[in-house]
Amino acid sequence: MQASDYGASTADQPLDIVSLDRLDAAVKEVIPEAGYEFVSGGAGDEWTLHENRRAFDDFRIEPKRLRGVSPEVDLSIELLGQSLPFPIFTAPMGAHGMVHEEAEVATARGTGMAGTLYCSSGASHRTLEEIAEATQGPKWFQLYWNNDTEVTRSLLDRAKAAGYSAIVLTADALGPGQPDDFKAMSSPFRPDMVFGNHDPERGGSGNFFDQKLDLDTNAIKFIKDQTRLPVIVKGLLRADDADRSISAGADAIQVSNHGGRQIDGVPASIAALPDVVATVNGRVPVIMDGGVRRGIDVVRALAMGADAVAVGRPVLYGLGLGGAQGVQSVLEHLRAELQSAMLLSGAAKLADLDPSFINLVGASAEASRS
Ligand SMILES: Cc1cc2nc3c(=O)[nH]c(=O)nc-3n(C[C@H](O)[C@H](O)[C@H](O)COP(=O)(O)O)c2cc1C
Numbered sequence: 085m086q087a088s089d090y091g092a093s094t095a096d097q098p099l100d101i102v103s104l105d106r107l108d109a110a111v112k113e114v115i116p117e118a119g120y121e122f123v124s125g126g127a128g129d130e131w132t133l134h135e136n137r138r139a140f141d142d143f144r145i146e147p148k149r150l151r152g153v154s155p156e157v158d159l160s161i162e163l164l165g166q167s168l169p170f171p172i173f174t175a176p177m178g179a180h181g182m183v184h185e186e187a188e189v190a191t192a193r194g195t196g197m198a199g200t201l202y203c204s205s206g207a208s209h210r211t212l213e214e215i216a217e218a219t220q221g222p223k224w225f226q227l228y229w230n231n232d233t234e235v236t237r238s239l240l241d242r243a244k245a246a247g248y249s250a251i252v253l254t255a256d257a258l259g260p261g262q263p264d265d266f267k268a269m270s271s272p273f274r275p276d277m278v279f280g281n282h283d284p285e286r287g288g289s290g291n292f293f294d295q296k297l298d299l300d301t302n303a304i305k306f307i308k309d310q311t312r313l314p315v316i317v318k319g320l321l322r323a324d325d326a327d328r329s330i331s332a333g334a335d336a337i338q339v340s341n342h343g344g345r346q347i348d349g350v351p352a353s354i355a356a357l358p359d360v361v362a363t364v365n366g367r368v369p370v371i372m373d374g375g376v377r378r379g380i381d382v383v384r385a386l387a388m389g390a391d392a393v394a395v396g397r398p399v400l401y402g403l404g405l406g407g408a409q410g411v412q413s414v415l416e417h418l419r420a421e422l423q424s425a426m427l428l429s430g431a432a433k434l435a436d437l438d439p440s441f442i443n444l445v446g447a448s449a450e451a452s453r454s
């Protein structure tokens with residue numbers, strides 16, 4: 085059966101983007117409802133989902149004037165041995181076939197066209213090898229740890245062989261958050277397309293949330309011994325967990341609440357960032373994700389100590405609206421907004437961004453006083 089028998093998704097096309105927030109309403113009109121609900125939704129009452137956006141407002145930018153800043157801001161960074169043209173990359177997300185018939189292959193291609201890093205989800209619809217081939221840019225592999233270590237070992241060997249340069253260990257998804265029917269999830273465009281790395285013989289890698297993770301059984305060390313690649317621990321909100329992860333060998337920390345999709349009622353990522361940054365104290369890079377939609381959000385996250393940010397849902401909205409080119413448009417739009425936000429804040433280079441650009445008000449200020 086051909087993919088077209090099921091109806092095709094949107095053709096590749098660049099998007100004329102005014103603001104990433106507006107993509108939500110546009111994509112709702114063009115992708116199947118199940119796909120839109122899957123991507124846009126959050127856990128529980130979606131309090132954390134909304135808080136991820138709202139909390140940015142607690143961190144006001146205090147712009148610096150009369151500093152001779154020119155528009156040619158250098159946005160490039162080095163992150164765990166990779167150079168990125170700007171400090172923004174595609175967050176690991178599963179099941180892109182819910183949005184586009186080419187699924188992660190198109191997302192990875194579009195991310196590569198924008199020149200930045202693609203983080204490939206362990207719950208992708210396409211195989212990690214197909215995805216790796218689709219992008220010329222840097223790439224990391226996100227692992228859902230499997231209690232059957234042979235399943236984990238085989239995924240790590242494949243990721244290394246396919247050229248992924250780091251492993252992201254997701255620590256915050258230990259049970260189904262939202263929705264809970266992941267095992268049955270196939271693409272509405274191609275019902276034959278299920279999770280690409282899933283090995284039905286072992287039943288293993290389909291049980292994404294059946295992971296028992298602790299530092300005593302040494303997941304981080306296991307990954308490093310197996311791959312000799314750097315490990316990013318993703319999904320931390322607490323400073324003590326960041327500290328424990330670094331002691332166990334983590335090479336970077338990704339502050340995240342999984343886009344408000346795991347446990348509701350936890351703080352926004354941007355609100356959790358300062359404590360983690362203070363404890364990490366420059367030992368390893370800190371990445372954050374959750375609610376990044378504007379160049380000013382990136383300025384705030386970097387001023388508060390993040391080295392880079394990852395973006396989730398808007399990338400999939402770009403995929404739904406314009407395939408690989410839509411993804412490219414989303415990432416390039418955010419890069420352009422960052423460039424302008426740097427100029428208008430009075431920051432000549434990324435290294436200039438520090439907490440002196442931020443004035444803390446509102447709920448987050450109250451929390452930090454108590
Ligand atoms: C549809 C979808 C699927 C996701 N799948 C994964 C996943 O497989 N692994 C993972 O570590 N995080 C996953 N996430 C979380 C993202 O990596 C990221 O933390 C979050 O989307 C960032 O928030 P934002 O969407 O507000 O930018 C997923 C998020 C979405 C929206």
Ligand SMILES: O=C(O)C(=O)c1ccccc1
Binds near residue numbers: 263292342
């Ligand atoms: O939806 C998610 O947040 C997620 O992590 C996931 C996990 C397994 C399959 C698809 C998505």
